[in-house]
Amino acid sequence: MRKLLFAHALLPEGWRRDVLVTLDGTGRIAGVAPDSDGGERHDAIAIPGLPNLHSHAFQRGMAGLAEQAGPAEDSFWTWREVMYRFLAHLTPDDVEAIATLAYAEMLEGGFTRVGEFHYLHHDPEGRPYANPAEMAERIAAAARATGIQLTLLPCFYAHGEAGGAPPLPGQRRFLNERDGFARLLEGSRRAIAGLEGATFGAAPHSLRAATFEEIHDITAMLRAGEPLHIHAAEQVKEVEACRAILGQPPIAALLDSVGLDARWCLIHSTHGTPRELADLARAGAVVGLCPVTESNLGDGIFAALPYRDAADDSSIGRFGVGTDSNILIGAADELRTMEYAQRLAHRTRNALAPRGASTARTLWEGALAGGTQALAAGPAGITPGAWADLLLLDPAHPALAARDGDRWLDALVFASRTSPIRDVLVRGRRVVEAGRHPLRAAAEARVAAVLARILAA
Ligand SMILES: [Zn+2]
CATH class of the missing domain: 2.30.40.10 (Urease, subunit C, domain 1)
Structure with a gap:
């Protein structure tokens, strides 16, 4: 020993x-x-080391390419157009190269595990590769080469809007129906077999991209204890569409129609209502915050104080951090941005630490516990x-x-x-x-x- x-x-x-x-x-x-x-x-x-609970590795390649003002007002949705144009050109070799750089930077920046929310599956025309898990193999290869611990979360994406609306042309590289996704999951499991320390889960992309029924089916495809991640309440427009089509905002809809528990990680939750956040805290799910990306995309500020007040102890509530778009990669950057957003919003200092405690230690230990839970990588x-x-x-x-x-x-x-x-x-x-x-x-x-x-x- x-x-x-x-x-x-x-x-x-x-x-x-x-x-x-x-x-x-x-x-x-x-x-x-x-x-x-x-x-x-x-x-x-x-x-x-901190777990990075939310990454789209390929987006590291377009970092800094969406920072010029467009002809109309820019938003998450105009950024997404730039992202769709960028990924139209990416080959499996490109994805492996970009993921290798992103993962090397994560290790240098204090992250020792990455949760890869992996949704770029098919060729530029939207056809599956000969091995449907080709891209997952490339993610696993980048993890193996760099040495970062990997939690692979293959993403299910089938629709363009809540309620099962058809997808957009820019989304064709992401799409699967249920049987295709089951094959992708099996191929992705094989991709990480032999990768020491790797864990596995699945990620219905969002309530835009997956129906409740599909989410139930995906849950049934996993083994006991494997985590589920989903984007939720990142954008006001998304919340409004969800209310209009499903009759509820996304977190409430997931709580009522899917049932959330400690296996779940809700990415962003930026626009969760106090009631939704309290229910989320009680369910034991993890909130996956991506403060640097959320700042870059102008998403909004997570309601960390109501979330903390809803938690059953003095902690902030279960949370972890992720680098998401990988515009800038660093554990300290995520925690600093998380705290600074609260200071700016509430005109206070040391907003997230209990009385007498260190802010950095409170955030580091919180993100360690929540990130480890969300990536099924325990103990922490x-x-x-x-x-x-x-x-x-x-x-x-x-x-x-x-x-x-x-x-x-x-x-x-x-x-x-x-x-x-x-x-x-x-x-x-x-x-x-x-x-x-x-x-x-x-x-x-x-x-x-x-x-x-x-x-x-
Ligand atoms: Zn994301």
Whole structure:
């Protein structure tokens, strides 16, 4: 058994010194002993890596390409047009290249697992590839190459609007009927077989793209405990369409007609009403917040304070964070943006921490617990049975120097221009060294070539 000794570590019970972490042969933690010596010594501050519970990896390739004002008012819906035009050109090789870069950046940025909400399935004409799970294979290949832990969530997409309206031409690469989706799921399971640490679930895209009946059928295709993710209440127009067509806003409709529980993760939930958020908190589902993307798309601000008040303890309520469009990738960026949105909306400070607590630690531990639940990757944290997915912070980094304990995390989240994340371990194996992923340079070059080709098309 390997033994790693960290100068400092954040354990579930708090900060401890000289923490000896024993790993089993698979990279899970077998034992944790503070105030120890021996083992392979790291002069580092070890904290748990965060799960990134919501990514569309291919969108990393179009980051920054939708920031010019159009002829009319821009919105999520005009951004979506740019995204549809971009993906019309992507080949499986392109997707693997972009996902490799995105996953290398996630590891450098503090995420050790990604939940890939995977909806780009078919060729540009909308025909399935010879292997219907070709694109899932490419996502798995990118995870394998970079070393990030993968939760693959193949996405079901069949319609263009709530109530089963026909899809748009720009959506043809996403579409499946039930039997096709069942084949895709089986192929996707094979794609991650042999990928150590991988977990699996499914993602009915939204109530625009899937009917209640289809969601029931998809749920029945999964095994016990496998998670379900869905976009909900991201946009006011989406909520209004849902009210008009289904008679209820999306979260209430899902609660009443699908039945939500701890297997579910509702991505965004931006425009959930206090009543819906209270019911969601009681159901034990996770809210998947994507604060950087939600800011970029102008979605709105999640009602974190009513959600917290509805939770049955002093926590914020079950939540995790995701990088979604991957416009910018970083765990600290997501948590900082989440907190700053609340500060701006409520003209307050330390909006999300209980009295006397560190904001960064509150958010880090909340996103760790909720993200781990949503990706069925438990247990969470530096504790026996959990994967040894660790960030090793540099105690000599200028942003961390002369600080200790929670102030290290506050500096990491709020006050570092350069990252204090020195090394990253996944299943105990080092995948980022001195802040750099070894595949980054090669992945950047491949993605630059993909972009040059697409922008010239
Ligand atoms: Zn999304």
